[in-house]
Amino acid sequence: MPTERTPVIIDIKGLQVLVDVLIEQGNEVFGPQVIDDVIAIRPLTSVDQLPAGWTDDQGAGRYRLHNDHSHGRFGYAVGPQAWKPLLHEPTLHTLSMTQSHAADPVEVHVTATRKGRRAFLGVRPCELEAIVRLDTVLLRGPNVDRAYRSARSDLMLIVVNCTVPASTCFCTAMNTGPRVSENVTIHDLEITELVNEHDGGPRYVVTPASRQGAEILDVLGSRTSTVAMTNQDALDIEAGFRRAESSIERHVDTKELHDVMIASSENALWAELADRCLACGNCTAVCPTCFCTSVNEITDLSGTTTERWRHWDSCFSLEFSRVGNAPVRSSVASRYRHWLTHKLGTWHDQFDESGCVGCGRCITWCPVGIDLTAEIPALRTAALSGGDSRPASGDQ
Amino acid sequence: MTVTMRPARAPDIPISYGVLERSDETHDVATLRTYPVAGRLPSFAPGQFSMIGIAGVGEVPISISSPADDDTAHSYTIRAIGAVTQRLVRAGVGDVVTVRGPFGRPWDMASAEGGDVAFIAGGIGIAPLRAAIEEVVRDRQRYGRIIVLVGATTPDNVVFRPWLESLRQTGVDVRLTVDRPGPDASSWFGNVGLVTELIVDAVGSVSRVVQDDNPGDEATRDRLSAFLCGPDAMMMATVVELEQLGVDPDHIQLTLERNMQCAIGTCGHCQLGGLLICRDGPVVTATQLGDALTTSEL
């Protein structure tokens, strides 16, 4: 039904009504806010909590917020954490086991599920793509991750397109932004913020993207004044996206990138990167697609009850690859190679898509400012010239 | 948008199995024969593994070493190398362990039918091969000659030695080798050296036998299927040796070991290049493996 896709325009009061309607329908709403000098995702009840006028200045190893007093509430790019902690918790109690004597059956109580409806307001297009990647890994494999499945249930995803990318963004190269792609279908509403500094507050172009999204828009229409989009609005939006796209500074040539990565296993660049990399794991913690976890068990003093916990883990840690008494990847070079090769190469083999959505977080939050976009050209050149690399396999 | 759920058979939730019987194989290897006490695992195939654990200590991937035709009682042959395996090896009869599984791709036995079969093990690597060997021996009319090559550090560390001797009695070409014959060298009648050193003689001669039986059959050398389990370095050397003898890499299967936390393809630990070992392995062919083991620290 094409009418379902018809966008409407609301003002900031209308956006508050949207939040109110979501809450009335039983959702806990989350959205971006300024917390500790960064844009962070927190529970949200009022549009006044949104970062009005704030924008970010990001670079390799650099992040600063400043307020330029514009009317926009979404005039910045991604903060340090995406929505990943809400969907794939950093620390999770998965189950308890009780056993009084070694010969008793173990009673297992599973806790890794959550209840309640949630709505995420302000998901950026690249972040939505990252959720698509997590869905593939945690829901579409031969087995499903129980905790993630319950976190993904009863969830409204409301995308806000990017109009002010950061200098670290390279979504255009990865085909993940600055506007949500038509190929993505997991969200419910798509919003674009229109800011015209001459005629007052921001306006929001809201397009339904699912049946639930369309229903919310119907309720919204009965509660607040919505206006149809004019031709001029459509032109303004297009111009906004063109501006956003042309402001993107970083680029990655993704042509045969999988093959380039696979052919680069013996490249000397890894050792050079290892001289700079601290193996701190910041890049894996901020990356919206990194999903690796470890399990550990904690027992009470009597040894009767065991709590099984799951934590985010990082392939930069030595323990991560431990087999028997030794790690497989003991050098930092091999760990950096593993991380980047997984993101851009082997992720395709494992999950048929890229593990990188071009959000730039690993560039911003690397304490020594390692920038993958600056390293890839050298890998490509070496891989193409043959060098010490092996012939590439078929294009992925 | 809400994601549609599909029913899971709870491969992430441990269930209880009791130790029915235990046997010490070597000073640090024991076999635990387990039976279901609360719930039971789905059927398994040789080469698959379970996550077996002791509540409060942890759980680790261990292959099922008993034949797949006994679907109730499962055996695990475990070498004590760390926190969890040490406790498992010390488990007593009647103790309850937790299990999840079975996981992973099994040995592809069907592809070996009609040809010769070689099982090549290093150390504890004989454990994941045992169920496959039992199956081949049981259905031996479907296969050509059966070769079992086992390498260990010392004679005392040969796992399943009595069983291997009994296999030899039934006509299986069993050859053992050790790195060091140890103090009682005079009582060791097997070979000394690496297991790879046994291959040319054992496999090469088998290929000739098959060729004699089928004169002019160019494909006979390819009709040897090899099943490997052992340390990475041993398996790589074995693959090289077998390929030099002309064995088709599609017919060389190996079972791989990597760190595993979840065994259901979601923890990321068991990656080896493009493979997730718990999902795409642990059994892979030499073709699938490519240069993954020869690339250092992959």
Ligand SMILES: Cc1cc2nc3c(=O)[nH]c(=O)nc-3n(C[C@H](O)[C@H](O)[C@H](O)COP(=O)(O)OP(=O)(O)OC[C@H]3O[C@@H](n4cnc5c(N)ncnc54)[C@H](O)[C@@H]3O)c2cc1C
């Ligand atoms: C598919 C597969 C099949 C296998 N089959 C067999 C088999 O049939 N027989 C066999 O003997 N082995 C088998 N193995 C190997 C076996 O899984 C390992 O030997 C076992 O995991 C070692 O565990 P461990 O706790 O005893 O040793 P450790 O190395 O001590 O521990 C293993 C894990 O526990 C963690 N850990 C260790 N110590 C600590 C600590 N102090 N604090 C926190 N965490 C810690 C490590 O991070 C590591 O991940 C198999 C492996 C795989 C992958």
Ligand code: SF4
């Ligand atoms: S690898 Fe870096 S740029 Fe790519 S998705 Fe992860 S954090 Fe973002």
Ligand code: SF4
């Ligand atoms: S954030 Fe930078 S220094 Fe830290 S592990 Fe990643 S690349 Fe290395």
